[in-house]
């Protein structure tokens with residue numbers, strides 16, 4: 001009897017073992033059969049994507065060869081189109097929102113100083129001219145670093161020696177500087193991919209290197225902007241009256257809408273779609289129409305409300321020196337435009353649809 005029971009146990013044990021081995025083999029075989037082709041498709045997709053990206057890169061590189069010789073400080077004026085378009089948007093409510101803490105901005109901008117280097121296309125300027133432009137640039141940075149609502153300035157730079165200029169020339173508030181090394185002149189997508197990775201839920205400002213932040217920035221309720229997906233894309237103040245002395249105090253906003261938007265204020269609730277940003281905005285920020293394409297993308301693809309309360313938020317174009325980038329004729333301004341970017345599909349109509357008229361009310365104002 002005892003022998004029978006033992007035999008039964010051995011048989012059951014053996015049965016379970018066989019079952020386990022069979023299940024293991026089955027799972028293994030199935031995994032082989034099912035997932036291997038899937039992996040093959042997946043890697044083929046990746047390879048195809050890499051090939052496409054490579055091809056795109058080669059085409060872009062060819063199309064925008066002129067880029068490297070142009071500096072970011074001398075932003076080519078954004079396209080000016082005479083034809084009116086339907087860019088009028090509903091006037092904003094002057095909202096009375098709850099008091100929130102004063103905004104602290106994380107500014108993204110470029111560090112571009114000559115530092116005794118003569119860039120291609122600048123050969124006709126004297127060393128004195130270039131030094132004057134550097135002073136202007138450093139003055140801009142200094143003023144922005146002293147702005148009481150600026151918490152950090154993320155400075156995108158290419159050349160290490162530019163950083164040493166900061167150490168030598170700038171003394172106040174250097175702890176606010178966060179240097180960010182880039183390998184080529186800034187692209188529009190860089191601002192937004194960087195903000196998506198590093199500045200989610202922070203009040204962010206993306207702007208050109210020669211823009212001084214002026215009045216009004218302390219009054220914005222950036223939390224409400226975040227919750228309602230609002231971006232301010234601001235037109236700059238500049239010397240309208242060329243006969244008066246060039247300084248920030250004499251700079252004004254023109255009475256008619258002018259397309260140059262140099263400062264963009266936003267607060268991301270979540271990271272943006274990087275694929276979409278790269279598909280649409282991977283071009284140098286000084287291209288013709290650069291800001292138009294950016295505004296269009298935010299309005300129509302990312303579904304932001306883009307506003308331009310430039311009458312109550314001042315930003316100054318600190319450029320009095322005579323140093324400007326290489327002549328536009330030389331590089332064929334008609335080709336150095338978002339309209340000629342391969343695969344991005346920008347049209348003149350998109351540029352027209354991107355206009356944001358000046359507003360004189362600060363929507364999303366904090367209660368004081």
Ligand SMILES: *[C@@H]1O[C@H](CO)[C@@H](O)[C@H](O)[C@H]1NC(C)=O
Nearest residue numbers: 120121122123124125326327
């Ligand atoms: C410098 O000036 C010379 C003579 O006027 C001109 O031919 C040349 O195109 C200028 N170079 C640049 C980069 O503007």
Ligand SMILES: *[C@@H]1O[C@H](CO)[C@@H](O)[C@H](O)[C@H]1NC(C)=O
Nearest residue numbers: 272273274275276277279301
């Ligand atoms: C991101 O954008 C791409 C291109 O427009 C789109 O195909 C993709 O579905 C988007 N991804 C998400 C998560 O929305």
Ligand SMILES: *[C@@H]1O[C@H](CO)[C@@H](O)[C@H](O)[C@H]1NC(C)=O
Nearest residue numbers: 278279280342343344345346
């Ligand atoms: C541009 O248009 C082509 C052809 O219609 C399309 O395949 C491509 O996805 C578009 N690219 C973008 C970035 O919208």
